[in-house]
Amino acid sequence: EVQLVEFGGGLIQPGGSLRLSCAASGFIVSSNYMSWVRQAPGKGLEWVSVIYSDGRTYYADSVTGRFTISRDNSKNTLYLQMNSLRAEDTAVYYCARVVVLIGSLDYLDYWGQGTPVTVSS
């Protein structure tokens, strides 16, 4: 059974750093594309980042240069290192597995339960 469990969220001051983890079971993280998606309180979904199976990474403009997506193959875990945090980064952060079909068609088929991040002084 595929499962994703995020942890590492919490309250952090503006300018601070936080690392989110997403532990996967039922599939191999390094063989898949994996994404982070966030949702600010009362708002819609915002795609944050993706890591491809070949290691390439991509980011939303809003987090480029501040966030880093990575994975630990030995732990089958996905990470999101968040630096220089701002109030507008406050959100629930979800990790999700990406299924890739032809061309650019991909979709998020399994999601974790989310971990909340609050950036406030």
Next chain:
Amino acid sequence: DIQMTQSPSSLSASVGDRVTITCRASQSVSSYLNWYQQKPGKAPKLLVYGVSSLQSGVPSRFSGSGSGTDFTLTISSLQPEDFATYYCQQSYSARTFGQGTKVEMK
């Protein structure tokens, strides 16, 4: 960046109603369009991928259509468990979501 605009932002409907949600892209996304359902306090759930392919386990009352810039999610007969927020998402260039459509009980 490709912008995704959903309409309406919210709608009120009754059990048994036919519900249609529209998603418009700021430029063509070909057929790289997915739909998700989200209930309060829960993670989103994939409903439809590639415009019209139903994810395994999703009831057949859900259907998707469209191409290029204009897409539609239809619920043929609304059920109590369908009251939720629905999001479209494109994967043609980077990945972006629509702002969501909340389906509420009339």
